[in-house]
Amino acid sequence: MSWSKTMRSLALTATLLVSGALLGACSFQPVYSGALTSQPLLNLAYAKPANRLEQIVYQELSLRLGSSTSETAPLAQVFVSVGLGGIGGLTATGNPSAPSRATATATLTITQRDGSTTKPLVITRVAIAQYSTNSQVFANNTAATEAGERAAKSAAESLRLAVLAALSR
Numbered sequence: 001m002s003w004s005k006t007m008r009s010l011a012l013t014a015t016l017l018v019s020g021a022l023l024g025a026c027s028f029q030p031v032y033s034g035a036l037t038s039q040p041l042l043n044l045a046y047a048k049p050a051n052r053l054e055q056i057v058y059q060e061l062s063l064r065l066g067s068s069t070s071e072t073a074p075l076a077q078v079f080v081s082v083g084l085g086g087i088g089g090l091t092a093t094g095n096p097s098a099p100s101r102a103t104a105t106a107t108l109t110i111t112q113r114d115g116s117t118t119k120p121l122v123i124t125r126v127a128i129a130q131y132s133t134n135s136q137v138f139a140n141n142t143a144a145t146e147a148g149e150r151a152a153k154s155a156a157e158s159l160r161l162a163v164l165a166a167l168s169r
Contacts, residue, residue, distance in 0.1 A: 042065055042066060042163075042167065043066065043067075043068040043070065043073050043074070044061070044062075044065060044066070044067060044068060044073060044074055044075070044076045044110065045067065045068050045069065045070065045071075045073040045074065045075050045076065045113075046058045046061070046062055046067060046075075046076050046077075046078075047075060047076065047077040047078070049078075051080070052149070053080040053082060053104065053148060053149065053152040054078050054079070054080045056080075056149055056152045056153055056156065057078045057080055057106055057108075057152055057153075057155065057156040057159065058076075058078060060153060060156035060157065060160065061076065061078075061108075061156055061159065061160055061163075064157075064160050065160060065163065071113070072113050072114045072115075073113065074110050074111060074112050074113060074114075075110070075111045075113055076108060076109070076110050077108070077109045077110075077111070078106060078107070078108050078109075078159075079106070079107045079109075080104060080105070080106045080107075080152055080155070081104070081105050082102050082103065082104045082105075082148040082151060082152070083102070083103045083105075084100065084101070084102050084103075084144050084147075084148070085100065085101060085103070086098055086099070086100045086101075086133070087099040087100060087101055087130070096134050096135065097132040097133065097134050098132065098133045098134070099130060099131075099132055099133075100130070100131055100132065100133050100143075100144070100147075101128050101129065101130045101131070101147070102128070102129045102130075102131065102144060102147035102148040102150070102151045103126060103127075103128050103151065104126065104127050104128075104129075104148060104151035104152045104154070104155045105124065105125075105126050105155070106124070106125050106126075106127075106152065106155035106156065106158075106159055107122065107123070107124045108121075108122070108123045108124075108125075108159045108162075108163070109121070109122050110122075110163070121163075121166060123159055123162045123163065123166070125155045125158040125159050125162060126155065127151045127152070127154035127155040127158060128151060129147040129148070129150040129151040129154065130147065131143040131144060131146065131147035
């Protein structure tokens with residue numbers, strides 16, 4: 001083995017050992033652990049969904065933040081609406097597919113039910129998901145529904161982060 005190959009393998013081994021030691025010193029912990037776990041606001045009770053999009057948001061929030069069945073737990077109520085529209089340009093193309101978007105607007109209201117006079121926490125977030133349409137009505141409807149669900153899921157993640165940010169203040 002030549003001198004340069006020996007030095008190269010030695011340098012690679014040293015780099016791997018140092019990077020392994022540095023990564024081993026790191027620690028990971030969820031964003032909602034530690035000081036935020038003592039927040040009673042994270043023990044949320046959820047209202048009943050009125051439609052599929054609200055159900056998606058409730059499922060995402062309860063999965064990520066947890067849920068409570070206590071009668072005094074803060075009540076989280078979500079209202080989700082989706083608007084569908086094309087992304088039109090001024091130029092005509094020969095492409096049979098047309099770009100469209102689903103815009104989900106989600107409003108989360110967290111109301112205290114423990115008898116306190118605390119104002120409700122109201123957070124609104126908007127998320128957009130794109131999809132394509134063509135001359136097939138069934139495919140267009142399916143794509144629009146799926147895009148609305150993706151937008152609702154994205155809005156739920158944004159709401160979750162906003163709740164965590166509001167609690168960390």
